[in-house]
Amino acid sequence: MVTVGFFLPVSPWLIYAAAAAAMSIPIAIHFFFRSRYRNVPWGAMKFILAAIEQTSTRIKFQELLLLCLRCLLVAILVLAVARPRSQSQRGSGAGDAVDAVFVFDTSYSMTVKEGQRTRFKRAQDAAVKIIDKLPYHSTVQIIAGAQKAELVGPAAPENLAAAKQLVLDLKIQHQPADLSAHFEKARAVLSKNQASNKELYLFSDLQISGFEDQLPALRRDLEELKKQAHIVFVQSSDAGASQAPFNLTIDGITPQSGIPRPNRKTTFAVVVRNTGRDTDKKTDAVPRKGSIKLFVGDQEAKTAPAPLRALAPGQKEVVTLSAEFPSTGLHVVTALLEGDDLEGDNRFDFVVNVREQVKLLIVDGNFHRDLPEKSSSFNLYNALLPVRESQILLPEVVSAERAAPDLIKQYQVVFLVNVGMPSKEKFATDASMISTQFLDELAEAVRAGKSLVIIPGPNTKPAAYNESLGKLGLLPMPLDQFVHRDRKKKEPSLAFNRQSLSLPSFRFMREEKAYSPLESYIDIWKWFTVKEPVAQDKKGDAESVWMRFGNNDPAVIAKRVGEGEVVLLTTSAHGEPPVGDRENLWNNWSNPVVSVAFIPFWDVLVNYLINSRLPDVNLSAGQTLVHLPTSSEALYYSLRTPDKEMIRLPQPSAKDPAQKNSPRVVRASGLTRAGIYRVISWKASDNEPTKDLDSTGTPTAVVPDARDTVNLTTATAEDLEKMLGFAPKVLAIERALEGNLESVTSHREWTEWFLLAALIVAMTESLLAWVCGRAW
Amino acid sequence: MANNYLQPDVIARAEALGLKARSIVEGLRVGDHKSPYRGFSVEFVQHREYVPGDDIRHIDWKSYGRSERYTIKQYEQETNFTAHILLDASNSMLYGTGETNKLEFAKVLTVALSFLVVHQRDMVGLNIFDDGWRQRLPVSGQMGHIQTILYTLEDLQPRSKTSIAPLLHDLANQTRRRGLVFLISDCFDDVDKLMDGVQHLRFKGHEVVVFHVMHPDEIELPLDGLVKFIGLEELAFRLTRPQLIRPAYQRVVQKYLKDLQDGLERNRCDYALLNTGRPLRESLTEYLARRLKMGGW
Numbered sequence A: 001m002v003t004v005g006f007f008l009p010v011s012p013w014l015i016y017a018a019a020a021a022a023m024s025i026p027i028a029i030h031f032f033f034r035s036r037y038r039n040v041p042w043g044a045m046k047f048i049l050a051a052i053e054q055t056s057t058r059i060k061f062q063e064l065l066l067l068c069l070r071c072l073l074v075a076i077l078v079l080a081v082a083r084p085r086s087q088s089q090r091g092s093g094a095g096d097a098v099d100a101v102f103v104f105d106t107s108y109s110m111t112v113k114e115g116q117r118t119r120f121k122r123a124q125d126a127a128v129k130i131i132d133k134l135p136y137h138s139t140v141q142i143i144a145g146a147q148k149a150e151l152v153g154p155a156a157p158e159n160l161a162a163a164k165q166l167v168l169d170l171k172i173q174h175q176p177a178d179l180s181a182h183f184e185k186a187r188a189v190l191s192k193n194q195a196s197n198k199e200l201y202l203f204s205d206l207q208i209s210g211f212e213d214q215l216p217a218l219r220r221d222l223e224e225l226k227k228q229a230h231i232v233f234v235q236s237s238d239a240g241a242s243q244a245p246f247n248l249t250i251d252g253i254t255p256q257s258g259i260p261r262p263n264r265k266t267t268f269a270v271v272v273r274n275t276g277r278d279t280d281k282k283t284d285a286v287p288r289k290g291s292i293k294l295f296v297g298d299q300e301a302k303t304a305p306a307p308l309r310a311l312a313p314g315q316k317e318v319v320t321l322s323a324e325f326p327s328t329g330l331h332v333v334t335a336l337l338e339g340d341d342l343e344g345d346n347r348f349d350f351v352v353n354v355r356e357q358v359k360l361l362i363v364d365g366n367f368h369r370d371l372p373e374k375s376s377s378f379n380l381y382n383a384l385l386p387v388r389e390s391q392i393l394l395p396e397v398v399s400a401e402r403a404a405p406d407l408i409k410q411y412q413v414v415f416l417v418n419v420g421m422p423s424k425e426k427f428a429t430d431a432s433m434i435s436t437q438f439l440d441e442l443a444e445a446v447r448a449g450k451s452l453v454i455i456p457g458p459n460t461k462p463a464a465y466n467e468s469l470g471k472l473g474l475l476p477m478p479l480d481q482f483v484h485r486d487r488k489k490k491e492p493s494l495a496f497n498r499q500s501l502s503l504p505s506f507r508f509m510r511e512e513k514a515y516s517p518l519e520s521y522i523d524i525w526k527w528f529t530v531k532e533p534v535a536q537d538k539k540g541d542a543e544s545v546w547m548r549f550g551n552n553d554p555a556v557i558a559k560r561v562g563e564g565e566v567v568l569l570t571t572s573a574h575g576e577p578p579v580g581d582r583e584n585l586w587n588n589w590s591n592p593v594v595s596v597a598f599i600p601f602w603d604v605l606v607n608y609l610i611n612s613r614l615p616d617v618n619l620s621a622g623q624t625l626v627h628l629p630t631s632s633e634a635l636y637y638s639l640r641t642p643d644k645e646m647i648r649l650p651q652p653s654a655k656d657p658a659q660k661n662s663p664r665v666v667r668a669s670g671l672t673r674a675g676i677y678r679v680i681s682w683k684a685s686d687n688e689p690t691k692d693l694d695s696t697g698t699p700t701a702v703v704p705d706a707r708d709t710v711n712l713t714t715a716t717a718e719d720l721e722k723m724l725g726f727a728p729k730v731l732a733i734e735r736a737l738e739g740n741l742e743s744v745t746s747h748r749e750w751t752e753w754f755l756l757a758a759l760i761v762a763m764t765e766s767l768l769a770w771v772c773g774r775a776w
Numbered sequence B: 001m002a003n004n005y006l007q008p009d010v011i012a013r014a015e016a017l018g019l020k021a022r023s024i025v026e027g028l029r030v031g032d033h034k035s036p037y038r039g040f041s042v043e044f045v046q047h048r049e050y051v052p053g054d055d056i057r058h059i060d061w062k063s064y065g066r067s068e069r070y071t072i073k074q075y076e077q078e079t080n081f082t083a084h085i086l087l088d089a090s091n092s093m094l095y096g097t098g099e100t101n102k103l104e105f106a107k108v109l110t111v112a113l114s115f116l117v118v119h120q121r122d123m124v125g126l127n128i129f130d131d132g133w134r135q136r137l138p139v140s141g142q143m144g145h146i147q148t149i150l151y152t153l154e155d156l157q158p159r160s161k162t163s164i165a166p167l168l169h170d171l172a173n174q175t176r177r178r179g180l181v182f183l184i185s186d187c188f189d190d191v192d193k194l195m196d197g198v199q200h201l202r203f204k205g206h207e208v209v210v211f212h213v214m215h216p217d218e219i220e221l222p223l224d225g226l227v228k229f230i231g232l233e234e235l236a237f238r239l240t241r242p243q244l245i246r247p248a249y250q251r252v253v254q255k256y257l258k259d260l261q262d263g264l265e266r267n268r269c270d271y272a273l274l275n276t277g278r279p280l281r282e283s284l285t286e287y288l289a290r291r292l293k294m295g296g297w
Helices: A012-034 A045-081 A119-133 A160-169 A179-192 A208-212 A215-228 A378-384 A405-410 A436-448 A462-472 A504-511 A598-612 A717-724 A733-737 A751-772 B008-017 B061-067 B102-119 B144-154 B165-174 B191-203 B216-220 B242-266 B280-295
Strands: A003-006 A038-042 A084-089 A099-105 A139-145 A150-153 A198-204 A230-235 A248-255 A265-274 A291-296 A316-324 A329-338 A347-354 A358-364 A393-399 A413-417 A451-455 A479-484 A526-530 A543-549 A554-561 A564-569 A618-620 A625-627 A636-640 A646-648 A664-668 A675-682 A698-703 A729-732 A745-749 B033-039 B043-049 B071-079 B082-088 B123-129 B133-140 B180-185 B207-214 B227-231 B237-240 B270-275
Touching: A003 A012, A012 A045, A045 A751, A045 B227, A045 B237, A045 B242, A099 A119, A099 A160, A099 A179, A119 A160, A119 A198, A119 A230, A119 A733, A139 A160, A139 A179, A150 A160, A150 A179, A179 A198, A179 A215, A198 A215, A208 A215, A208 A717, A215 A230, A215 A717, A248 A329, A248 A347, A265 A291, A265 A329, A265 A347, A291 A316, A329 A698, A347 A675, A347 A698, A358 A378, A358 A405, A378 A393, A378 A598, A405 A436, A413 A598, A436 A451, A436 A462, A436 A554, A436 A564, A451 A598, A462 A479, A504 A598, A526 A554, A564 A598, A625 A675, A625 A698, A664 A675, A729 A733, B061 B071, B082 B102, B082 B133, B082 B165, B102 B123, B102 B144, B102 B180, B102 B207, B102 B280, B123 B144, B123 B165, B133 B144, B165 B180, B165 B191, B191 B207, B191 B242, B207 B216, B207 B242, B216 B242, B237 B242, B242 B270, B270 B280
Parallel strands: A038 B227, A099 A139, A099 A198, A198 A230, A230 A729, A358 A393, A358 A413, A413 A451, A451 A564, A618 A698, B082 B123, B082 B180, B180 B207, B207 B270
Antiparallel strands: A003 A084, A084 A745, A139 A150, A248 A265, A265 A316, A291 A329, A329 A347, A479 A526, A543 A554, A554 A564, A625 A664, A636 A646, A636 A675, A675 A698, B033 B071, B043 B071, B123 B133, B227 B237
């Protein structure tokens, strides 16, 4: 069915009215000129009368014909200005040339298998078919991407062969689709196209979540696009909630036994979740199961693949798998899922740092070698001591006076427990004091990447701490006052505010009921207050409070110093003196009987401090890779992508341009494909690395952005109409694959033809007027 | 100005050729024209036998001496003619501006003819008409008559419509002597009726010369644009584009002229189409020269 309309964005009836009004112009001119005659008194009137009698019929006919032509001319011109168009159901290869823009959703939800092919493959095939069916002289431009829309070409839009090849070369990205970005890009591309017949094809599975997340922007974009082009949604999925695929996704891989060590079995917890539906798509009844395998590098782990039980939608299962690493350093652990419909998130890579034992130095200002239980670090030391041989923490205690600067090199984390700061007074030293040299060396080491934990005690003097540590930048916040709630006077003690635990690693303590004694059974009688900056004075996230007391005073404060981190506790870690004096307790949280949280707290904290300083080698798709060069020599950097492409990276730049002495890092953005990326450094004298280099360089694991599979339900035409406020043309993938485009409405502009008609009418009118000797 | 009508160059050119009656006309005076009345004059024609009653002064005594018979000598008498100028002063003669105005043109022609006739000792009478006689000046051969004609013409204004035929009949009935009738008009009358009148005049022995005065616009219709033609004699008007009807108009005019010319030719009348766009002296000279050549006099 053919309907006519106009490109001019006004009502067609208004245009028709304008044409009718314009037709009155020649009529008005006709009557105007008829009123502009001259009077001629004439004697030979009988001749005039006779001549008129002979010619009047012909003249009247000519007059009428000319008037009609003139009316027709202006009417055609008015309609031509309104850019007339016809809309028809376009058959294959029929109609006017089309400027088509193909928008491809390359999010990994497109990897759902529909029959033998994935949605993405079906969309690619459909796109190629549609290109084949475009009318002659059509152009195609392809926009593709997930979060970021890119115009991928072709450079010559009329080169349809190149367009087809580009479509076939498109790759999946492991991010959710931002359709608004695609439409915005399409608008820009379409606005540059001059042809009147513009079509926008969206090849997508039309996930409801993709629309719901950005509905206002999408509505706005589509409203604008509707004015520019005819929009066709080519849905590569079977629409509707009942058609959601069965999908298992890997939420994460966590080493279960602390820090992996070489040649030892390391256990990993792999969290698997059902983000799809629970029944088999084909039988619609039987819950499906999958299995999971673990790989280290390219080698499958020695443990057998773990079968998964049938999971209800949203249900999680933790699967334990183990692997061994042959050496220290960064290793890639890969979990592979099998048995679901969506391939895109079936692989999960995780880079682990396999290390030998990590040594911890505890500097105790109240160290009793003979009676260690009297030492201020006694409880802490015992909390850090490995229970199993496989654990890698190796704490060592030295007294403050024996803490030599050279010691620091051997240790990853330094604990200052109840130490006194060096005094300015000459010879005024005691055993609790540490040396200035030690502090200077410590500050240097922290800035280079080591961690420091400061735990106060009776030897802690706020002024001295502020003076010594504060000057070196090693104090997260200046200490203010020492607070003592007298137990004898039955002054109220404090407890921890469990909900204030802000570090993600402490989440389990915040959420699990087992740690509720932190709030109920803990008593803090002595602590230091700090001069906490008000919110607006805080600069970035350099300092943060990880936990607070019940009265909101900070209990654990952290601060990044250079590449390292300093953590300050405002109360003691040794609250229970072993001998008598229960009245002078600082607290009871370090008493393992009372506080179940003491040991896990230190375990988590130390693991965090050890691992947080590792390069960020586990990223989600779309995040920027930041590589810390290990050599100061002038080097070049290349990135090997999971697709074995080599990309030259820019030269290192300051990690934080606002900070002085910020380390220089190499950045790589646009990592939209999940998999293992490797940063390879090479010297100018070397050959540029080729893509064949497989396992060299620093690995970084990029995992799929899980947001894309949270809701795999695809929209039906009704859903779309409800959400968008209009009913877009949805072309079923089967029809597109058949090249059956009859449901695609095609516009054909007739302006040129109208102008040609106007020219012909004008010429006819001129000729007739000349022949008849008639002009206005 | 009355003297404007007496244009020397016109008179001079016409005078050189003279105006002679092509046929025999009766005249009161002996002039340049053959007279049907034979008398005793210079030009000998024949002898005839004396019969009682003849004037004995005309007896040819020399012939009696030779033959003893009384014979009388006869001579052809040259007599002057009477010209009747019929001037159309109907409204249709109003068309044209300046020298091309038909009435003005006709007035000059009238004066020229009058002067010519009087100057060769013939007599002329002026009859101004529209749909009836408007003004009539009796025939006279006096030079002062020209002055009268001039004064008459000076005050002459067109009016009413043309109706020639009844007036021709009237003239034919009124004049006893045969003479020369000059009809100066645009002849916008019915051709058949006009021919009846002319025929009547011819029957009475008058020689008829029709000076058909037409403006070039009336022949060619060269006007352009949208024109409202307002009838000078009729109460009709027509709004039209002359260029569209021009061919048809010219066909109609040519047919009319042909009908008129053929009718006059049948009645052995002279016809001269005078285009007011052309100087009168040229048109008149051409006519007189043609008349001289054809008439053989």
